Amino acid sequence: MDVKHVLNIFLFAIGGIALGSAQDVLTVDEAVKIALENNYQIKTAKNDLQIDELGVSPGQAGMLPQLGANLSDNNSVQSLTQVRNDGTVQDRNNVKNSSFNYGVALEWTVFDGLSMFANYEQLKETQKLGEAELKQAILSKVGEIMTTYYDLVQQQQQLSALDSTLTISQQRVELAHNRFTIGKASKLEVLNAQVDLNTDQTQMQRQLELYKNTKIQLNEQLARDLKLDFKVIPEIFVDQTLDLEELEALVAAENPQLLAEKINKRISELELKQIKAARYPSVFVTSGYNIGNSKSELGFATSSDSKGFSYGFGASLNLFDGFNQTRNEKKSKVALQNAEIAISQQEQELASMVNTTYQTYLTNISLMELEEKNEAIAKENLDITVEKYRIGIIPTIEFRTAQLNYINAQVRLSNAKFQAKVSEIILKQLAGNLDI
Secondary structure, three states: OOHHHHHHHHHHHHHHHHHHOOOOEOOHHHHHHHHHHHOHHHHHHHHHHHHHHHHOOOOOOOOOOEEEEEEEEEEEEEEEEEEOOOOOEEEEEEEEEEEEEEEEEEEEEEEOOOHHHHHHHHHHHHHHHHHHHHHHHHHHHHHHHHHHHHHHHHHHHHHHHHHHHHHHHHHHHHHHHHHHHOOOOOHHHHHHHHHHHHHHHHHHHHHHHHHHHHHHHHHHHOOOOOOOOOEOOOOOOOOOOOOHHHHHHHHHHHOHHHHHHHHHHHHHHHHHHHHHHHHOOEEEEEEEEEEEEEEEOOOOOOEEEEEEEEEEEEEEOOOOOOOHHHHHHHHHHHHHHHHHHHHHHHHHHHHHHHHHHHHHHHHHHHHHHHHHHHHHHHHHHHHHHHHHHHOOOOOHHHHHHHHHHHHHHHHHHHHHHHHHHHHHHHHHHHHOOOOO
16 A cells, blocks of 8 residues: 555544544543532422421421411301390390401410420521532532543544544555455455454444444433534543542542431431420410400390400419320430441441542552553554565464453553542542542
């Protein structure tokens, strides 16, 4: 095959790459920003937090008075027979009676064993719990999006590697055909070259299918048009400066799952306070202003009007409820113990995850460095093999082996970088400091 033909093949490959680069490049920061604005799970978590925030108020805790208005209008038509003390009898049919009352009433619990104050603190803790759950939802979703994004970067690199090997396989087919034409190669060599080219094309199609499906998956995670096309950055950069002790300290202080368990313990403590408050009396005050009017066609008074202010206070105390109070307190104390156990369990699980993931992170970095060397060696070996095959001093199987070694080295390198990046993402997600 002449130099001009080879040059045309490479120009065609470069043209294809240039055409692909016309697509918009989506950076990982842009993907995270879109997710924070559009993702349905994050939106739901934000709305849940807003509900918790709206619930934090003295009125919701029962600390403020209740004021209500009342109105009643009652009418009746009756047939009556009355016998008075003097013996006279009064018999009336269709006697009309009416009463009309309206006013306002106030009731205020001024003491309930401090239950209302514990309830108010519980509402505040519930809001903090919502904040922790929102942070966890964001970290989880952002981590998922980052993983999908860098998976696309890896697949994009593998497509590039497959594109290169397709070019080489095509050159091999044409070279084998030329050698066969001039009688320097057998038909078998041409057929083997064509079979290998077809195999590479099949692998390319499979990889392209996976790449397109992963794009759809990322668009779904970003809650945008599934058919929107884009490219990702060409390289994966791994943060190799993570320190285990710093990560463990961050997990203990910032991990939202652990923080949520600690808040749940605080809520259990406040619930116990509210239960214990039932041992104390509940004191309330009442007040109101009412206006009334009544009319009757029969009786000593045919009409009556009233208006005025009323006030008073009351108290109640549970003296005996079948020992339910004691049982409720015991159950609440057991629930508090469970909350403490949950914290210890969460701490141990997180410590285990951080340590195992960190070991995986170190292994992946080591493999990444090793595969970089392997890729360079495989590339040099392939270059030498291509030149030897071009002048016909090595067999076809040796050429194919070198070609496969190079493509596999490229795949292993991109996969090692991806796995190292995934380990980095998980560690930062556990530490609560994932870049958002």
